[in-house]
Amino acid sequence: MNVLTIRALRGPNIWSLHTSIQAEVFCAGDELQLDRLTGFEDRLRERFPQIGPFSPDAALASALELGALGLQAQAGCPVAFSRCVSTIEPGVYQVVVEYTEEAVGRLAFDLSRQLCTVALENLPFDLESALKQLRELDEDQRPGPSTGAIINAAVTRGIPFRRLTEGSLVQFGWGSKQRRIQAAEMDSTSSIGESIAQDKELTKRLLDAAGVPVPKGRPVKDAEDAWTAACELGGAVVVKPRDGNQGKGVAANIESRERVVAAYAAAREISPEVMVEHHLPGQDYRLLVIANRLVAAARRDPPSVIGDGKLSVRNLVEKVNSDPRRSDGHATILTKIRFDDIALATLSKQGLDADSVPRKGTRVLLRDNANLSTGGTATDVTDDVHPELAECAVAAAKMVGLDLCGVDLVCENVLEPLKHRAGGVIEVNAAPGLRMHIQPSFGKGRPVGEAIVASLFPEHDNGRIPLVAVTGTNGKTTTVRLIAHLLGQIGKRVGMTNSDGVYIAGQRIDTGDCSGPRSARNVLFHPDVDAAVLETARGGVLREGLGFDHCDVAVVTNIGMGDHLGLNYIVSVKELAIVKRVIIHSVHPGGVAVLNAADPQVAAMASSCPGSVTYFAMDRHERILANHLAQGKRGVFVEDGHIVAAKGKLRHKVALNEVPITHNGSIRFQIENAMVAVAAGWSLRIPWDILRRGMATFVSDAETTPGRFNVFNYRGATLIADYGHNPDAIHALVQAVGSMPANRRLVVISGAGDRRDCDLSQQTEILGDAFDEVILYQDDCQRGRVDGEVLALLRDGLTNASRTKRTDEIRGEFNAIDTALSRLNLGDLCVILIDRIDESLAHIAKRIAEG
Amino acid sequence: MKHSDIRILKILSLRGPNLWTYKPVLEAWVDIGGLEDFPSNTLPGFVDRLCAWLPTLAEHRCSYEVPGGFVRRLQEGTWPAHILEHVTLELQNIAGMAGGFGKARETGMRGVYKVVVSSGHEDVTRACLDAALNLVMAAINDTPFDLDAIHGRLREIARKHVLGPDAACIVAAATDKLRGIPSIRLSDNDLVQLGYGSCQRRIWAARTDRTGAIAEGITQNSDLTFRLLEACGLPVIMETEDGEADPDARMHRLLVVGGRLVAASLTGDAETVAPIDLTEQVHPETAASACLAARILGLDIAGVDILVKDIAHRLSEQRGVIAAVQANPEFVRHHQTAADGSSPVGRAIVDHLFPAEHNGRIPVIGIAGSSGTSEVAHLIAEFLRLSGKTLGLACGDGLFVDRRLIEAGNCANWRSGRRVLMNRSVDAAVLENGAEVILNEGLPYDRCQVGVVNRIEAAEHFGRNYIQSPEQVFQIFRTQVDVVLPTGAAVLNAADPMVAEMAPLCDGEVIFFALDPNLPVVAEHRTSGGRAVLVRGDDLILATSAEESQLVRISEIPFAASDLTGMRMERVLAAVATAWALGIELHIIRTGLETFSLEPADSNYLRVLGPVDTF
Incomplete structure (x- = not known):
């Protein structure tokens, strides 16, 4: 079996509306009929039991087709369409296999080829590794969960989309109605807004101005100043870098001088400026604001295990990680708890190490922050949020100037308004993660993608242009x-x-x-x-x-x-x-x-x-x-x-x-x-x-529709230039000029080499009954024909011409045109079937200008 | 003989319009002690030393209004406070904060002066004042002074704090007389708010609040940028890699603002060579291509770098290409500025942010007086709320946005006023200003739509800040009238x-209010076409030159009914006059009066968030 060509059909095509890989595959001998390949099907099914059924008289190309489809399906891609069709070339098949990601489709096609080869030669096939490869490539290629949710919401509303990069930059709608997103940013998301959100001290000052409660605190100069600030505030404090994200370099709930000084050093690593603020007791909440509306809210809990009095922390983590809902990546609802240096450092802050056995019922934290990517969990609380808290989150988003942001709130619960000094907004995040709201670890998923699409396109507008x-x-x-x-x-x-x-x-x-x-x-x-x-x-x-x-x-x-x-x-x-x-x-x-x-x-x-x-x-x-x-x-x-x-x-x-x-x-x-x-x-x-x-x-002249029945006057003769190059077009031309009066009728014609022989000679057959003189020409562009071949075919068509009295053969398009022009007299008519439209029209225009 | 130091008793930072000027100033109270007996001409060698250290002092005009005027004053004999003022301003010049206003005034206490210097940035001006004091003392006592070190330090402080060139250029274009758009600097970097409340826009260097984060991100990826431009038929630099680049091609910077080409320069070596302006020469097709490039990427302000031999001809005729597109283009560096520092680009950006008829202002109502100002503020706030505005109110009882109490306690101060004006939800601001605000902080706004002065008890203000005469009290409160916009009242x-006497100071209209309808000053005002709000019998009257119309019966205003002194009624009149000035519909004013009540602030109801139903 030999694969001749592979291409990707990236839009609706002759096979289906699905994106597909299309290959031309050559099979020979026994490959033309699978039941002649003794034991092949058994060996194939042994290696890939999930491959779909095929008829025994199908060709090997059919196994290739079903393998490529089956492998993608087993790797989790939602694909269903495939075809294997024979062509007029003996042994050549067209194999078509749907894909959702082009690279995954191509890889599946390659793997299926390998599968067929090893099944023929009775060699081993590592199905697990093949599927893992496909799954990993798919996870890498397909839109991330945030982008995916937005795309799905757009598709539901009939809004067309196109990924502009392999990453998350996506165009929605067309032309002047298009909008763009990039993960959880919209084209309207302000760059200044993002810069403000990045600067926590500035954000805090702006929020305070708007009456949004924020923890008290200030930027500090050095470790000593950090301690002074902590003393001014009294009680537990948070030390954090002024610029930063995802909780990097943040130390929360610390009181001792030693820890404040250490936390300063850690924060200083992330940003040259460090802030010390009052530690707000309570839980971490994330409120998602889109276009000045609260769309979702989640409580975020850092990864933790509960002691049972028997297992060590290490074993408890292993037990939690054995939950099938937890994986290493973003593919599942939960991510595995990382048991790394940070986890160990977090443990040591609690006076524990990996082998400590916590008492029954004790909650042991493995990290200070609640990021899902390091094993934290998110619990949907959208329906619990008190309207005043929602208003507070919206006010924060508005003040910072972001149309899409995650507002981090710390408070005891979201059921009640914030009590004085007992909670506040600690951060506003641009380009927030949406996964915790779309697929929270616990509770209801929220239509976040829909909300984003709704803010991009008003209702009943699908972003399409006629x-x-x-x-x-x-x-x-x-x-x-x-x-x-x-x-x-x-x-x-x-x-x-x-x-x-x-x-x-x-x-x-x-x-x-x-x-x-x-x-x-x-x-x-x-x-x-x-x-x-x-x-x-x-x-x-x-x-x-x-x-x-x-x-x-x-x-x-x-x-x-x-x-x-x-x-x-x-x-x-x-x-x-x-x-x-x-x-x-x-x-x-x-x-x-x-x-x-x-x-x-x-x-x-x-x-x-x-x-x-x-x-x-x-x-x-x-x-x-x-x-x-x-x-x-x-x-x-x-x-x-x-x-x-x-x-x-x-x-x-x-x-x-x-x-x-x-x-x-x-x-x-x-x-x-x-x-x-x-x-x-x-x-x-x-x-x-x-x-x-x-x-x-509407005028049709050489300016507006070059090469489409362009009519000129040359020294009192009518000149018509046209690009028509097939029998139907010639028929139409003959009909059209038939009603135009003329003394003598001339035609200049060439032929494109990629037309069938019969189509070429048919054109001159038609002309021979309508024109007095025919000038045949050939140019350099022969599209795979040998020199003179096209001319010969055109000449053949004139064999039985009823009207043509004179035939000439010329080399070069311009030469042919000049020859025709030189013969024209007042009242004659000449049709020039031009090949190189722009150049020939320019040439004709030049000759007319010369008079 | 060694003279003892000048002591700085206090420094006030007046961040808004104040007793002295409209601009922010530092007001230092200095005690020159024994130097009171030693004017400059009596200190041997002092004037020469000072002028040798600061030769540019020769340009100061001072009261003689000619260059050299100040040096003449020095030679004739002037006192250290006055010298301190000039030296501080000169050090500000050297630090890079040019221009400025200065004053030195006696206080009535021997040896104590108020030195006032304009303050482009508080930290810089403080440092300059501090350095000026040391410099003047060194010159007086003929001790060495490390001038270079001071220059270096001040320049460094200024560089850290002063607005960057692009932002400064935009702010200058916004705030000039033509546009009159107010500005608030929001941070120590280049983030500036133009306009107030809900009408504000923001800039950060040469980015606006419309500059998209995605668009900016795309420009940082040149492959992607070129791919997108190429898809729309624009020539990009990569195409010429295999063909040879035109050796005569030069780099041009085209600046697009709001879909329009506003500047073009031959950049070449921008570090050493001043940009050559080519704005008028750009071929229209090339200009269209630059604008299209900005549109494709989604940038409202873009610097488009074009590599071409002659910008006056089509790109396609000379293999011209787009070499880069910049978000946040450094336009001051790339394009010419006028001799006065203004730039057509700054103007274009402001016009892009604020179409011609918009100046970024929301109605700001300032209320000053010795008493009753909180009540006037609450009443005006009520009228504005009823008319459908999201209202910000900062007064003696707290800071409110809409009906929500944001902060309790006395918020009739600069900081609270600013909080209201920074709030993007606020459609109208009612800000109370006591004498203390004007004296110690300056007004929180540059100009206002309506300035109210209710009643002045001059004696109440004596003793503070060396205020001792009714004339000085007049000077304090006139500030409120001085800042009224020409379109305001x-x-x-x-x-x-004393209040009535302020009428001629107002750039806008004047509306009088009075319980007594027959005051001669009112009659005169009405004769010349003025409006007034008066009480006649049981009627609250809106009076124009010719007509009087009843708005409401006094007995139907519960708020005033319980008050026997008539003081409350005066406040009602002030509020009604304000609402009338703002064009609030009369039925709304009437309803407000009929329903308004003012409960004394209850210390128990403090809720940082939550609807406030009563005051």
Whole structure:
């Protein structure tokens, strides 16, 4: 078995809506049928008993598929989808396995390969170590508990998300509506607020100003001053660094001179400035404030064991740590108590060591702070918090200036308001841990992620911007531009991708073929984008899936005879339809698919659409359109010189003579493009007067839609430049120029090497019946063909030409153009099928300027 | 002969508007002892020694209003307190706290003076005062003095305490005459509050309270920064690594504030070369790219470093790239400032924080007088609460936010006033100021919307702080009227001649109040278009020049009904006049009067937190 390629499908794809690993796998000989590999299945199941069932006549690739899925599932990843499909290449299979984290999916795929190999060769397989590897990688890769909770809350509300880094920086929503979080920080979380919270002395002064009770105390200069301050305060004190977090360098509840001096030294290690404050008796509470509201509260207890009069402290800790709910990491509710130097130091403060046997019922602390990561516990007390305490926490957050923070409160209990001097706020934490509220050790989990998402996006706002996806064999680019133009009419700054670039509000920010998912993601990331119109070509869908999860409007212009057939195992228009259909699957339930009723492959996609369907066709009586209209559903067609948008008795009309790109309704393919745009604009609820104005003001020239039926005048001859490169496009062109008067008709054409032989010669077959002279050219870019091969195929197509009288073969695109221009006379017509759009249009413009 | 030391009897830090000036000052009470008999011209060599040590004293104008004026005074003979004032100011100059106000005044007690010097930072000014005293004594007694050591020490103290250049520049732009936004420094670092209460914004160096923590974090990771910028089509420095970088490309710093390009400089070697301003030259597309970069990262203030040959042309024409984006950009270092130290960047940041019609002020009502001021404060507070404001009240009975008692006891002081103004919840502040506050602490606010002076009993204030005449008492209380905003009002008791006399000092409107409706001063005031709140019979009257309208019957005000002296009624009038000045709707004032009651403070009900139902 040989793995030929592996890629990650990072968005909705031809197999499913799930993120998946896709591999091409070559099997040979007995590998083609598992039951011919004697004993293989037994050996496989011996090594990995949980692998799913497969049929005996499946290929080895199928075992690879189920292994990769099963290993992920056993490691705790929520995955369920996998496929193994044969291709037209003998022995080549496509294996698809869902993943939740790409790196984990890839590792599972590798491990499954190893598993298959060792099962074939009867070698050992360490399943435990493989699963451990996967689990560890997954824990490392997947969002942490705080980030995960926020993402889940967003997903529940239908808000799209995208992780911008491997860490916890996440984009929610799209374009100008996007917001960001990073763990428990929001994009609105103030950097100054965080700096204030970091400075405990400053925080205390501000809280005091707001009337929030804080422990008395002051910064101290040195150890001696620390002792002086402790004496001034009287009673037990806390010594802590002025800057610091997570309880580092903090010594609480100390009274003796010796311990104050020692604590000063420890705190000085963390921060150059040290504070001494009154020790507040009571419990540690954490109050979580989000957007000036108390969302959760927890009591935090440091790790401790209770003596039984028999076991030593060491044994008691071991006993507690044997609780299956405790693990070494964040994966479980509790973390194991660390029995380290800090624990021993804490014990010695209590006059104990590791081997002491505490008396029955004695509580022995293993740490002074209650961090979950070192074995502390959190108990939810949200419902107990007295409204005045909640108000106090909110006042603290407001004064420090944090929209998301954890307020550390020390008091006897949270059921009553604070009594004078008997409790107070000791710290305000920016980017607080959320785990203790989402999954407290004891008590109810709180909807913290939901609260954060609610403060990012008001109710009923899912952060999405209108998104239109367009695909099809021909007309995509003009359609995309036209729809973008219509959205621009209602004041949207449109982000547009197509095969010549990425455009933001009319400005090109990237060039080249940008019809793939990377460009789509870039548009949806751009802060100035209010609406997106994305050309979605097959290449990207096959390579990586879609760059978005859902769209509002999905347009499939046509499939016709297809284009690029033969690439990526897509050999028929039916298979091509499956690729193009992916965007229809991605239509959200309230969205619309705009489908060509006259193209059977396209029309059939309706059943895949989760939303509603608007059909279009030139002829209202087209069967599928007529049925659809009869059911009171939306359709667009042409009648009496108008594009008509109809639903039930409702009619909206756009006069063709007011849509310049149709040349008064004479160019059929432009009418179809216009119908699509009208249907899309209707779905986007663009008001009809604005939509009509948009259709009237859209111009298709070399500036706005380069390479899309650009018409020029050259010395009194009509020149048309177009990028059409497949039989359907050529048909449409011939139809379009057929209605334009001309003395002599010339055409300049090349062929792209990645098209099938029959598609190349078919193009010239069509042209041979419509043009008097044909100029064939070939350029350097042969896409895998040998020199002259493409020209030969094009020449073949002209063998039975009914009209063509003269054929020339030229090297170089510019040469071919110049040759054609030199032959033109007044009243002639010349179609130039350009290949390198920008360069050739520039060349043509230069020649026209020269006169 | 060796002269004995000048003794400092007391130092008052007046942190707000005071008897002397609007700005913070230190007021030192000094006893010059026997030196009272030795003016400067009688001390052999003193003037020469002093001027040799501090040659810049030659620039002090003093009462002659010309440079050299102070040296002339020295030569003609002046006394050590006055000299101490000038030397302290000069040492402040040397320490780096330029400019300043100074005064030296006799107290009426022989040899005892009040020396007043402006105080940019209390600790620095104290150190300068201390050093000035030693310097002056050394010059008097012709003893050696280590000038260099003192300079070094003072500069060090100033460096530690004085606001950093970026924050100072923003604060200067905020507080200047054009914007008039008040500022409160919140810590010894560069954290400053601009505006008061709920209208405040904060800055910390060149960060604002809108500068996002996530955005700042992204800028610290250049790989991530470049990746995000590139995704939006911006050229970044990494792209040119394989292509060769333009050897003529130079580093430019573009500063974006609130989505707008506000400055651009050729930075080059910022340590040694002054930045060259190129703001006007930047190609609009390049400016747009800098703004987009700030927007992509989510920064309201960003320094965008662009490596390009000519900033006046498109980046794409010359392989120009973004080399870095800085949160908290050090704009004073990177961009030109005007000769007076002001900077268009400081102005732009202030305009970004406070749109044109906002000056960060909440209604502040200051109440001064010899008696009854707490009651006036409670009444005004009640009207404001009823009008829906979250109210901060600092008065003799405690500190309240909304109806909540934050601190019990006398809170009519600077510190409590500041606590109210720092509180982000507070929409309006009512602050009581006794004579002691003005004398010993200064007012807690720079200016107020309404300044109330109720009644002055001059004799009550004699004896404290060497106050001994009614004129001096007048000077104390006029401070309250001096700080009224031009858009505000002074509410003055027309029946108290000393109070009524303050009317012309007010920058804003004056509203008189009086139990006697027929006072000539009131009549005159109304004739010239002024408003007044009066009692006529059983009616509480709101009076304008032409009209009188009844607000409420006196018998319907329970608070005043029990009072036989009429003192309470006067306080009611003061509060009503204030509410009227603030534009509070009349039905709210009426309801407040009908329901207001003032229970004496009960020492048992102290609760640090919790609703306070009664006073």
